[in-house]
Amino acid sequence: MAPPDDGSDLPDDPVIRAGEYALGVLEGEELAAAQREAIAGGDFAAAVAWWQQKFAALAEEAGSLVPSTGVWNAIALRLPSRATDEVPTPAHPAEPSGIGGWKLLAALATAAAIAAAVTLFVATPGGPPRPVEPVTREAGPQIIAQLQSEDGESRIASRIDPDTGRLNLSIAGLTPEDEARSAELWVIPEGGAPRSLGLIPGDGEVTRSLSAEEASLLIEGATLAVTHEDRAGAPHEAPTPPILLAGPLSRL
Amino acid sequence: MAQGTDEAAARRQQLVLALERVATGDRDALRQVYEMTSAKLLGIIVRILPDREQAEDVLQDVYFKVWRRAGRYDASLGSPISWLAVIARNAAVDEARRNGRTPASEDGELENIVDDAQLPDDFLCEAEMHAEVRRCLDELEENQRRSIRMAFFGGLTHSQLAEALAVPLGTMKSWIRRGLANLKGCLGHGTA
Numbered sequence: 001m002a003p004p005d006d007g008s009d010l011p012d013d014p015v016i017r018a019g020e021y022a023l024g025v026l027e028g029e030e031l032a033a034a035q036r037e038a039i040a041g042g043d044f045a046a047a048v049a050w051w052q053q054k055f056a057a058l059a060e061e062a063g064s065l066v067p068s069t070g071v072w073n074a075i076a077l078r079l080p081s082r083a084t085d086e087v088p089t090p091a092h093p094a095e096p097s098g099i100g101g102w103k104l105l106a107a108l109a110t111a112a113a114i115a116a117a118v119t120l121f122v123a124t125p126g127g128p129p130r131p132v133e134p135v136t137r138e139a140g141p142q143i144i145a146q147l148q149s150e151d152g153e154s155r156i157a158s159r160i161d162p163d164t165g166r167l168n169l170s171i172a173g174l175t176p177e178d179e180a181r182s183a184e185l186w187v188i189p190e191g192g193a194p195r196s197l198g199l200i201p202g203d204g205e206v207t208r209s210l211s212a213e214e215a216s217l218l219i220e221g222a223t224l225a226v227t228h229e230d231r232a233g234a235p236h237e238a239p240t241p242p243i244l245l246a247g248p249l250s251r252l
Numbered sequence: 253m254a255q256g257t258d259e260a261a262a263r264r265q266q267l268v269l270a271l272e273r274v275a276t277g278d279r280d281a282l283r284q285v286y287e288m289t290s291a292k293l294l295g296i297i298v299r300i301l302p303d304r305e306q307a308e309d310v311l312q313d314v315y316f317k318v319w320r321r322a323g324r325y326d327a328s329l330g331s332p333i334s335w336l337a338v339i340a341r342n343a344a345v346d347e348a349r350r351n352g353r354t355p356a357s358e359d360g361e362l363e364n365i366v367d368d369a370q371l372p373d374d375f376l377c378e379a380e381m382h383a384e385v386r387r388c389l390d391e392l393e394e395n396q397r398r399s400i401r402m403a404f405f406g407g408l409t410h411s412q413l414a415e416a417l418a419v420p421l422g423t424m425k426s427w428i429r430r431g432l433a434n435l436k437g438c439l440g441h442g443t444a
Contacts, residue, residue, distance in 0.1 A: 016436065019436065020429070023404060025428055056338050059299075059337040065294045075286065076283075220320075
């Protein structure tokens with residue numbers, strides 16, 4: 001009997017894999033591999049974007065439906081009351097050090113934008129494999145960020161449980177060569193200045209409680225970032241470039 | 253025809269400018285984006301989440317996301333309505349999964365609750381691309397087309413699709429893979 005046809009006789013084509021990924025049908029190892037490729041950018045990411053465009057055109061055939069009048073009001077209530085709240089001026093008027101604060105913010109914003117572009121795909125269809133899902137479903141909404149360097153060697157998966165006020169980090173590949181230095185975690189509120197969350201190990205799992213102030217910063221839309229800093233003087237006032245990892249926090 | 257195309261282009265440009273203003277924290281601009289696109293996006297969401305109330309909750313979330321993400325829209329990467337459509341579709345699929353629903357929308361199941369007739373925001377659509385995608389989908393074998401549409405509108409993975417259509421996993425992978433290969437050829441990837 002012939003083996004069942006699973007299309008595996010088709011030549012391996014990254015564009016087709018990008019299509020499977022954009023469509024959201026991949027699972028498990030295939031999904032993880034595609035995510036790594038998409039995060040790395042290049043032709044694969046471009047192909048994913050190409051498919052997203054095509055599928056978005058498909059979405060348009062869904063037709064239109066005018067929302068109830070209350071919907072806009074509900075949205076308006078969730079917006080900050082004054083537009084100036086959102087204008088990206090540093091929260092601390094005094095520049096903490098010689099580091100160009102705005103430059104750093106710009107760099108972070110770019111990094112966040114890149115990460116966001118990736119997230120758009122990653123958060124899509126298949127989403128990351130979610131072995132923890134049954135737990136999180138019961139525990140209420142979780143805030144997560146998955147940060148990864150281009151080569152995939154440095155990674156942080158972070159999860160914040162607003163109910164218990166706990167931060168969980170799973171870290172890999174962030175140990176600096178210089179022993180006098182360490183990875184330091186930062187949160188950058190939307191439009192605000194970076195705040196240190198302290199030094200973190202270069203590899204391993206960490207869980208700790210958050211102060212009320214920290215918890216108030218670790219919300220959807222804020223950016224999480226990692227730099228290498230001198231161990232001395234931590235937590236620092238401001239991060240030192242380069243930003244090793246950065247990406248947005250999103251609600252799971 | 254030419255005039256319609258111009259008008260569509262002008263509307264899209266208007267939307268791009270509004271999104272740029274949203275990125276600076278302009279609430280009126282978000283309102284404008286909402287006026288221009290909310291019916292379209294609700295149409296997409298309701299296709300995945302037929303419960304109207306739930307769909308409108310997701311719609312709220314979508315515009316709140318747009319408020320936060322508008323600065324990340326890059327006009328060189330595609331049309332603004334596609335960008336918004338992807339956000340809406342993903343938010344709806346996420347919500348469906350969160351509810352543990354098996355989103356098994358069949359082709360056309362919901363056509364009749366969607367009022368396709370009115371809307372000025374249809375000017376925003378990539379009419380040509382839509383027609384092309386639709387034509388290419390129509391050229392696929394039934395099983396391929398159906399699987400791809402269910403994956404897209406239902407947010408189903410390979411194994412969920414296989415289960416929903418009661419076929420072996422390998423068969424489902426083959427349908428999707430062959431369908432995408434045909435679409436890729438039909439849509440001219442790499443040539444445009």
